[in-house]
Amino acid sequence: MLLKRSLPFTVTTRKYNYMSAAQELAKKVRIHALKMANSGGGSHIGSALSIADILAVLYTEILHLDPKNPKLEQRDRFVLSKGHAGAALYATLAETGFFPVSKLATHYQDGSDLCGHVSHKGIPGVEVSTGSLGHGLSLATGMALAAKIDQKKHRIFTLLSDGECDEGSTWEAVLFAAHHHLDNLSAIIDYNKIQSLDTVADTLELEPFADKWRSFGWQVQEVDGHNHQQLHSELSALPLESGCPSVIICHTVKGKGVSFMENTVLWHYRVPRGEEFATALQELEDS
Numbered sequence: 001m002l003l004k005r006s007l008p009f010t011v012t013t014r015k016y017n018y019m020s021a022a023q024e025l026a027k028k029v030r031i032h033a034l035k036m037a038n039s040g041g042g043s044h045i046g047s048a049l050s051i052a053d054i055l056a057v058l059y060t061e062i063l064h065l066d067p068k069n070p071k072l073e074q075r076d077r078f079v080l081s082k083g084h085a086g087a088a089l090y091a092t093l094a095e096t097g098f099f100p101v102s103k104l105a106t107h108y109q110d111g112s113d114l115c116g117h118v119s120h121k122g123i124p125g126v127e128v129s130t131g132s133l134g135h136g137l138s139l140a141t142g143m144a145l146a147a148k149i150d151q152k153k154h155r156i157f158t159l160l161s162d163g164e165c166d167e168g169s170t171w172e173a174v175l176f177a178a179h180h181h182l183d184n185l186s187a188i189i190d191y192n193k194i195q196s197l198d199t200v201a202d203t204l205e206l207e208p209f210a211d212k213w214r215s216f217g218w219q220v221q222e223v224d225g226h227n228h229q230q231l232h233s234e235l236s237a238l239p240l241e242s243g244c245p246s247v248i249i250c251h252t253v254k255g256k257g258v259s260f261m262e263n264t265v266l267w268h269y270r271v272p273r274g275e276e277f278a279t280a281l282q283e284l285e286d287s
Helices: 020-040 045-050 052-062 083-095 101-106 136-149 168-179 209-215 228-235 274-286
Strands: 077-080 156-161 185-191 219-224 246-251
Touching (some): 020 045, 020 052, 020 083, 020 274, 045 052, 045 083, 052 083, 052 156, 052 228, 083 101, 136 156, 136 168, 136 185, 219 228
Parallel strands (some): 077 156, 156 185, 185 246, 219 246
């Protein structure tokens, strides 16, 4: 499902053999996330929907992982810095074999270890607990530095929200990673341009966003975050340059896949109930 809009940048597309598994996974992740938000009363459905395509491409095409051995020493590390979208990550892990899909029904229920913000406690495939924004990149940077010191070859990926790029701790990590030439570190930004209570532009303008990262010593590429071909092309090419950390800025749509949720601040916190849930589910199933 490609995003039909013009983009404010030029994308250089490398040769790519499309794998339908990623699209199928993205659809399943969206449906699971919607059902989890409805049954558990959790919010942040808009945030979960905007990253489904990114997670699907990462987990089907990019990350070196073994669901049967989630603590494999040579595995790549993935940190979901925007932990409030944990439902999307849980759904991805379940569908790729880290734990049974049936466990998703316990999300946000009393006694469940699938809490609203992503938790590593008892959840195979989750590296760290996140949710307090602005910490994920710092954690990932530490992992990348440790891997360099130990001369390990695994890679570290972290997925950030655009809103958490308001945080000073994020930019401290940006500086640190460039200073230490952490080319084993890749940041991915879910740039859906809406944060908790307003647009990003009206809360704290980030533009010129890509230029800021470049000025801090990172290699930058921008993509349509719902175009699997573009995502695969750039993510499979990481690092963008030897000796430098990389960032992929993904232009996305908050609430992607549900017409009345797309590009709407309301669906950062609103819980899909009743007719809204039924309509949203039908749209996702028909997509």
